Amino acid sequence: MERTVYDLIIVGGGPAGLAAAVGAYDAGLRNILILERDLRLGGILNQCIHNGFGLHTFQEELTGPEYAQRFIDQVKERGIAYKLDTMVLSIGKGEDGSKEVTAVNETDGLLLLKAKALILAMGCRERSRGALNIPGFRPAGIYSAGTAQRLVNIEGYLPGRRVVILGSGDIGLIMARRMTLEGARVMVCAELMPYSGGLKRNIVQCLDDFGIPLKLSHTVVRIEGKERVEGVVIAEVGPDRKPIPGTEEHYRCDTLLLSVGLLPENELTVGLGAEISRITNGPVVNESLETSVPGVFAAGNVLHVHDLVDYVSEEAKLAGERAADYVAACGDGFTAPEDGAKRVPVTFAGGIRYTVPSAIDPGKIGNWLKIRFRVGDVMQNRKVVLYLDGEPALTKKRRVMAPGEMEELVLTARHVQAHPDLKSIEIRVEEDV
Amino acid sequence: MKTVNLTCIGCPLGCPIEVMMDDDNNILLVSGNSCPRGDKYARKEVTAPTRIVTSSVRVFGSEKGERMVPVKTASDVPKKSIMEVIRDLRGVSVPCPVHIGDVVVKNVAGTGVDMIATKEVE
Numbered sequence: 001m002e003r004t005v006y007d008l009i010i011v012g013g014g015p016a017g018l019a020a021a022v023g024a025y026d027a028g029l030r031n032i033l034i035l036e037r038d039l040r041l042g043g044i045l046n047q048c049i050h051n052g053f054g055l056h057t058f059q060e061e062l063t064g065p066e067y068a069q070r071f072i073d074q075v076k077e078r079g080i081a082y083k084l085d086t087m088v089l090s091i092g093k094g095e096d097g098s099k100e101v102t103a104v105n106e107t108d109g110l111l112l113l114k115a116k117a118l119i120l121a122m123g124c125r126e127r128s129r130g131a132l133n134i135p136g137f138r139p140a141g142i143y144s145a146g147t148a149q150r151l152v153n154i155e156g157y158l159p160g161r162r163v164v165i166l167g168s169g170d171i172g173l174i175m176a177r178r179m180t181l182e183g184a185r186v187m188v189c190a191e192l193m194p195y196s197g198g199l200k201r202n203i204v205q206c207l208d209d210f211g212i213p214l215k216l217s218h219t220v221v222r223i224e225g226k227e228r229v230e231g232v233v234i235a236e237v238g239p240d241r242k243p244i245p246g247t248e249e250h251y252r253c254d255t256l257l258l259s260v261g262l263l264p265e266n267e268l269t270v271g272l273g274a275e276i277s278r279i280t281n282g283p284v285v286n287e288s289l290e291t292s293v294p295g296v297f298a299a300g301n302v303l304h305v306h307d308l309v310d311y312v313s314e315e316a317k318l319a320g321e322r323a324a325d326y327v328a329a330c331g332d333g334f335t336a337p338e339d340g341a342k343r344v345p346v347t348f349a350g351g352i353r354y355t356v357p358s359a360i361d362p363g364k365i366g367n368w369l370k371i372r373f374r375v376g377d378v379m380q381n382r383k384v385v386l387y388l389d390g391e392p393a394l395t396k397k398r399r400v401m402a403p404g405e406m407e408e409l410v411l412t413a414r415h416v417q418a419h420p421d422l423k424s425i426e427i428r429v430e431e432d433v
Numbered sequence: 434m435k436t437v438n439l440t441c442i443g444c445p446l447g448c449p450i451e452v453m454m455d456d457d458n459n460i461l462l463v464s465g466n467s468c469p470r471g472d473k474y475a476r477k478e479v480t481a482p483t484r485i486v487t488s489s490v491r492v493f494g495s496e497k498g499e500r501m502v503p504v505k506t507a508s509d510v511p512k513k514s515i516m517e518v519i520r521d522l523r524g525v526s527v528p529c530p531v532h533i534g535d536v537v538v539k540n541v542a543g544t545g546v547d548m549i550a551t552k553e554v555e
């Protein structure tokens with residue numbers, strides 16, 4: 001069976017996929033296809049009905065669906081093709097160098113597609129109870145915070161009346177408020193770590209506003225109930241994050257929401273054979289957000305989990321532009337010729353967990369390039385220093401850094417021009433005294 | 434005299450702020466903040482705190498079988514009106530198609546602010 005050919009196929013029609021499509025189109029590409037598994041474009045933003053999106057991109061505070069609509073409109077104005085209700089089953093490399101996509105939907109049946117470039121924009125999913133090893137039966141009433149969000153906001157159901165939340169990620173905090181407004185009683189929000197992974201604003205406006213206690217260094221040690229959740233037991237944890245005997249507290253409840261982290265969704269990426277970072281669980285990319293497979297790019301939460309959708313849109317636009325460059329270099333073929341790209345690794349020290357990108361070709365950063373990273377612990381009074389070949393090129397003071405807030409440094413063409421034969425890029429977090 | 438304790442939302446530092454007020458709610462002292470943004474936030478928060486309220490209401494006649502449309506207050510409303518706003522949405526059901534910005538409830542809970550749709554539902 002003949003495969004239908006596109007210049008660029010984008011897997012995922014959420015915020016990353018939409019912005020990537022617009023970026024690629026505006027860089028000159030026309031033969032683009034977006035594949036989305038849901039019945040509408042916009043991805044997870046459709047259920048994020050709270051406000052606070054778009055302050056950076058539009059200088060306005062929008063809700064999730066409004067933010068998504070801005071990009072959906074841009075995609076439609078440009079006449080970019082998309083298929084909804086379409087599940088991508090696999091991606092791979094063809095013998096002719098093309099990137100092959102196999103997908104399925106009710107209208108077309110099995111779709112066999114080929115492209116010169118791919119952008120991975122599949123987003124992430126929530127860590128589940130199974131990943132936590134909480135003992136007990138498997139009663140009804142245990143939901144990930146995002147599932148509860150979908151039930152309340154999209155389906156119109158209230159999943160429970162008395163709620164305990166484990167984890168203080170932003171979705172959990174948002175759902176504490178949402179369930180309260182819909183008439184549920186949220187008893188407590190327990191967080192294993194001594195700090196919250198959520199934004200301060202959400203702690204104040206979703207918990208404090210409604211008198212919901214946040215218990216740091218606490219976790220769920222037991223779930224009671226066989227058919228339906230009847231209660232949970234929460235205990236304090238020590239510095240080793242193990243429960244301290246004697247600190248158990250019982251809460252009578254019918255629902256437990258889990259907001260315990262997000263995982264990039266990279267089964268397709270693994271199937272393709274692209275290198276995956278063990279820290280981000282996303283593909284390893286260079287300055288062009290290109291994976292270890294040439295012509296395959298990644299952006300958004302599939303690459304690394306973001307706190308703000310504005311950063312996703314910005315990152316995805318870059319992936320779209322670089323994918324357009326790649327397609328232009330392909331000419332009539334399916335692969336771009338090897339261009340002898342340099343690959344300077346980005347190394348780090350002082351508590352940084354990872355950087356995106358993890359390697360940079362100094363000749364390909366354009367006017368500037370944002371290096372994004374996260375730290376592993378809460379730190380105060382630090383400075384972030386970027387060293388090029390061991391010389392400090394850039395210093396940024398940070399009064400406070402936390403694992404829940406993504407950091408960035410802007411590497412400019414001027415910085416790298418001072419080092420024509422650049423061999424090392426290092427980012428270090430140092431004490432600022 | 435009374436004191437109000439707040440957590441600043443200006444940045445990740447999250448300074449614990451203490452606002453000292455007299456019996457007529459005049460602010461005597463703002464302390465604990467480490468920058469002017471904290472002072473400004475605390476003064477607004479103790480005198481006239483406001484929030485955008487978001488929720489969702491039922492729709493009927495959706496082509497794609499959608500059940501809900503998300504809504505928000507068109508601008509900030511007083512924090513103390515949040516639950517009244519939500520109560521005013523009870524039983525509200527709107528016909529499709531719904532467009533972003535359509536007024537779903539006029540002058541919600543007497544705040545002078547309209548509740549508007551935030552999603553396109555066909």
